Amino acid sequence: MRFSLAFYTLVILLSGCQPKSKPASLPAAGATPQPDSVTTLVLTAEAVRKDVTLPAELLPYERVQLYAKVPGFVRRMSVDIGSRVQKGQLLAVVDAPELGARVAEGGANVQTALVRYQNGQDLYRRLAAARQAAGAVSVREVESARNQMRADSTGWVAARQVLRSLRDQQAYLTLRAPFTGVVTRRSADPGALVGISQPLLELENNRRLRLRVAVPEALTGSRLPANRVSFTVKAFPGQAFAGALDRKSETIDPKTRTELWEFRVDNASGTLKAGMFADAKLGMARSQNSFLVPPTAVVTSLERKFVIRVKGGKTEWVDVATGLGVGDRQEVFGPLANGDTLLKAANEERKPDQTVIAVVK
Template sequence: MKYFIAVAGIVVLTACESKAPLPVAAPANALDTVPVFVLHDTNVTKNIELPAELLPYEQAALFARVPGYVKDLKVDMGDKVRQGQTLAIIEAPELQTKYAEFQASLQAAKAKYMSSADVYQRLSKASQAKTPGIVAPVDLERSRNQYLADSASYEASRQLARSYKEVAGYLVLTAPFDGVVTARNADRGALVGNNQAILTVQRNNKLRLRVAVPELYVASGAVSKTANFRVDAFPNKLFQATLTRKSESIDPQTRTELWEYVFDNSSRELKTGSFAYVKLGLQRTGNSFILPPTAVVTNQERRFVIKVKDGKAAWVDVRQGMSTDKGLEVFGDLNNGDTLMVRATDERKPGSMAWWKVGHF
């Protein structure tokens, strides 16, 4: 009896196991579902912040044109000056002696010239008299040549004295424009020459704000002719400058183009030489394609996106442009209406197929 129950239990258990469903193997050619999106061009804008520098609108370093001693300094560092104002006087005894010497030589040459001119004029009038033979032609020619020689000598002395008078004018340093004395490098009695600036004058009621714009952005136009900037001295305050000019060339060392803005500094609030941080709003001329960063594949060999063409994957090489809040700007063989993978990878080989599910990124 016990043997029969055991056998019956085995039969029942076997029957139960035979009714369990068998696992079904997935088809070998099953396709996975891949999210894609339809490409549309758009207007590309970008806001960037770049370092800049504040420079004086004009700056001049004043040197002594001739060696001498500082006789007087009428200004000091920080003083405001007006155009034409006398700033310093240089004393050069040798130059003054030379000037007096050439002045004396000029007076001697002038006297000699006037004497020979008088002799020539008298002989010329006598030769024109009715009485022939009063003046020999040779004497008239000799007096004429002497007159021309003394005239040339007098003119040379006059020009030489004039040049020394102009050089003597270099002994007085005047302000080339309205501004502020920002440096004083000599004191009274100091020997100066043309190798060291005595004073530096800056015009700082207007400042030049110069920013080096990377080559990637130079083809993009500024959205506005004005730009906001800040400086470390006023961290919670924004200033505004106006775009006035561009260098129109790329610096081969930094690969940047210099953009210059002008800031009205009539209040003298900002100082020259300060570093600034400029916020620029840039806009691409014409529309471009913006893709999510995941749609662009970059490996050691190439940068590409995966386009769906005739239901199959195709690799399309692209060049990256600006990086924006919406995504990456790319250039390549792309057109409006193309279908691209949202999450591209180089494991998705060209020619492969999938269930392409269209969505938005």
């Protein structure tokens, strides 16, 4: 009993000696929270240039398929694939005996029509002269002779036109090179029956080539400094070739959303071949200076794409559109101006009209 009383007395004494804990401090009524400090950047418009590599194709500057316009048999083939020919050079000769007979008939018809016209003209002149004597020839006879002479003249002209057409067709039996180039295909041999169903030869001018590049719609508003392109082909790895911009299609293909740009490539050495695929490197540049920001400064949501500007210590969302990606920065377009302050790391949680302290880094 004595021991228990002494123990409880000691516990009470010790608890009374413990220091009392201080009550938790509470914020003063009406106190305003301190604004956040945010890392920002200051916009400065600058020249934008980006090297873009796009697939391309090499095509001959000129290409033609040569047909025998008139059905016939191949008499002679003067060239084969790989043959280099000059403009106007004889390539092939086709025989069409039926056409030869029609040409001879046309010539005879011309001579017949000429004789008829000459006889009618002579008759008209004699009747006109006899008409000078009163009552020798009637007016009706003179008029009839004159009308017949005119009809004979028209028949003669028509016969000549028919003969000219037949001779033009006969000229098609001789195939000549329309330009200087190389024969890339031959599909007939001497003795073969040919017509307009398939070409006898195919000719290409590959001393100059066309490099065609499909440029994406987003890049068509950019310019190409010096209008030059550099490209490589798999046949010559490590070797770069050059071309000059010749023309643009001036329309966007609705299927691929691209515009066709064509470059002129000098191939006098014959190193490059038509039909090759190439990787074209284009140094695209904007016509005017643009704004470049880190990708983290652009917020993309389901509804919009925006950056957060700090103006007067307050945040505001500014809708933008993105352009080229240049290195580790992104081109942006919108109601922005030089000197604007933007958040470097923007997100949807940073609502508009929030008070912040801008720290430019």
